[in-house]
Amino acid sequence: ETVMTQSPATLSVSPGERATLSCRASQSVSSNLAWYQQKPGQTPRLLIYGASTRATGIPARFSGSGSGTEFTLTISSLQSEDFAVYYCQQYNNWPPATFGQGTKVEIK
Amino acid sequence: QVQLVEFGGGVVQPGESLRLSCPASGFTFSNYGMHWVRQAPGKGLEWVAYIRYDATNKYYADSVRGRFTISRDGSKNTLYLQMNSLRVEDTAVYYCAKDFNTRYTSGYFDYWGQGTLVTVSS
Numbered sequence: 001e002t003v004m005t006q007s008p009a010t011l012s013v014s015p016g017e018r019a020t021l022s023c024r025a026s027q028s029v030s031s032n033l034a035w036y037q038q039k040p041g042q043t044p045r046l047l048i049y050g051a052s053t054r055a056t057g058i059p060a061r062f063s064g065s066g067s068g069t070e071f072t073l074t075i076s077s078l079q080s081e082d083f084a085v086y087y088c089q090q091y092n093n094w095p096p097a098t099f100g101q102g103t104k105v106e107i108k
Numbered sequence: 109q110v111q112l113v114e115f116g117g118g119v120v121q122p123g124e125s126l127r128l129s130c131p132a133s134g135f136t137f138s139n140y141g142m143h144w145v146r147q148a149p150g151k152g153l154e155w156v157a158y159i160r161y162d163a164t165n166k167y168y169a170d171s172v173r174g175r176f177t178i179s180r181d182g183s184k185n186t187l188y189l190q191m192n193s194l195r196v197e198d199t200a201v202y203y204c205a206k207d208f209n210t211r212y213t214s215g216y217f218d219y220w221g222q223g224t225l226v227t228v229s230s
Contacts, residue, residue: 001170034216036153043203043220044153055218087153091215095167097143097155 002027002093006086006100012108019075021103023088028068032092035064035073038102039084047086048073075105083107110134110219112204117224124194124228130187130204130221137185138162141207143217144178144189146200146226156202157189161211172198194228201225 003026013019023033035048046055048064051071061076075082088100116128128144144156157178158167166178177190187204202224205217 032215036217038153043222044217045220046208046216046218049208049214049216089153089216094215095155095158096169097215099153099155101152 004100006103010104014108021073023071025069029090029092031067034089036087037084112221114221114224117226119227125192128189132185138182139210141213142187143205145203148200199228
């Protein structure tokens with residue numbers, strides 16, 4: 001099973017600042033990586049797939065990069081609605097699809 | 109628009125069974141693989157099971173294999189999860205989720221239901 005490790009666990013950022021979230025895979029997942037956003041009490045929302053392709057309706061301030069075992073989600077200028085938990089998920093070596101433990105982006 | 113609505117959650121004792129259902133609308137159900145994903149209270153996401161668009165393949169997480177069964181009814185556009193021999197550690201919100209790709213699975217999920225809470229407790 002491919003283990004996904006996200007860092008940091010919590011990221012404190014001021015509105016308007018840039019946020020950089022990391023995700024590492026225990027083995028190569030090529031570019032088969034997705035990112036999801038989950039706000040409190042809400043369902044997860046697909047942000048990025050294929051490591052760098054934004055899903056439909058996702059603002060351009062969200063960008064993904066990386067391949068192999070190292071991935072990054074960048075939010076270029078944090079808006080109030082972006083404070084949430086973010087999960088990465090690999091779908092290269094599946095089943096099982098595996099998620100990282102999440103990074104909480106909180107207001108500084 | 110795509111809608112997924114889970115039903116069937118509740119409180120059960122260890123060893124008991126529960127069946128979740130997830131009626132789908134807003135897309136051609138018979139063209140998409142479907143998944144169940146769960147989230148224990150205050151925890152992260154865990155993929156549980158997958159069924160191919162034509163139900164010819166099913167996959168399970170090791171943690172539920174042999175106890176859970178995923179199925180689908182194309183005539184009702186509904187996804188199911190039969191959960192037997194439930195354990196305390198199965199306590200979670202269970203989400204049904206649509207696979208991104210038509211027919212052949214992508215392994216990631218573009219639409220999720222709102223989830224149904226399953227609590228296993230003595």
